[in-house]
Amino acid sequence: MAVSTTTPHTVTVLPEGAQFRCRPDRNVLESISDGVQAGCRNGGCGVCRVQVVSGAFTAKKMSKAHVTPEDLERNIVLACRIFATDDLTIRPCPRPAHVLTPTTSNDNTSMTAADIND
Template identity: 45%
Template sequence: MANGFQITNRTTGQSFTCCEGQSVLKAMEQRGLKCVPVGCRGGGCGYCKIRVVDGEFECGKMSKAHVPPEAIEQGEVLACRIYPLTDLIIECLPPTVAGLPNRQTKTTALR
């Protein structure tokens, strides 16, 4: 595709364009879309985990602690470190699935 690849978020039904060589997270941010929490933007924190349901992509370096090889095989990747090669259908994983605490969780100190 000359102008980029169509990325469709199956969770919300929203679509956006991702330019060739651009990460999915960068494309989301440029369009003001908030699908996943954002952390380091370098593949180390695991915050921006998504699932690619359909399509082909290239992976940049990601923390194996957050995205082991078997997760990549199942399409679970970090949005900051994947680059589409075709149109993609993605699902944004809720923070608890992505290994993060739920934002509504209350933490209390034990005495």
């Protein structure tokens, strides 16, 4: 009997190893509440770039500016554009320019010009 298309898979996020249940009809980023930063959620900005260490998945179109053909060979993808077809283990793999800086607020102004230009 075929496996139900809504049977969730387990996604493990390294290095902490937090685990999330991930429906196969939802992209991996949607199912993760911690461990991978969310950006545009539509495959364009590259903030949620991850490496799939183990497990099978399908992928929708992703920005070639953030996922090159060489990246794809190493299973480096954008978490917002992949769908688990198996239990997955992933590791965040952001590009240096896309590590989000801390939030600033009017009672926490610790961010500096250097932070912005890093």
